[in-house]
Amino acid sequence: MEWERYDIEEGRDDRTFEFCSYGPKGLIRKVIRFQHRPELGANVYNLSLGDYEEHTGLIDDSIVSNNGDYTKILKSVAWTVDKFVNSYPRAIILIRGSTASRSRLYQMGIASAWPEIKDRYEIWGRRANKWLSFEKGVNYEEFLVVKKIS
């Protein structure tokens, strides 16, 4: 399925991206950050997606915005992953939703894009405390994404 995505701006470094979700609830600024700390492991980055709160200046992922555009948001996140691994081809990206339902959304996004990404990425899902190769139709709690090195 071909999903539309938002136009995305790169932030002040190559690990931050921004876009605006536009729907019935209005404009919501989204921020994606690929976080890295030595404790995570070499080349391991954590993908964080949150809403930018204009009145507090903080990023938050606890708000359910229900802006009716989750497919477009997922496609936008996928685009940033593509862009990020171009800069960091050895990166291992940890993707996890802040709730089980959000993890399921990531799973739906990966499953929908699977035909077009399976040749470019290796994806593992965490299930019953094991990392397993991603398979469509299987539920996972978290995901690891690594670009295939040709």
Add this chain to the structure above:
Amino acid sequence: MKNFLSLKKFHKSSRKAKTIIVKSGLFKGMEIYPVRRCTLPINENSPFLVKKMEEAIRCLQECPIPEEILKRAQG
């Protein structure tokens, strides 16, 4: 009457749209042409990013990344 507003809060994605009807806030109901992007200051020590990092570390402590994947990423 269309309004051309230079608003920090609007992003390039909305700038590209021809017009936007603002849904809430001071400019609610106004049809505007957003014209300016603003890049957010990202502070790695912000509560949100600290929380996300702690969650990620906890996740990988509970279920470490297999050597096979780590080696593959290292080439």
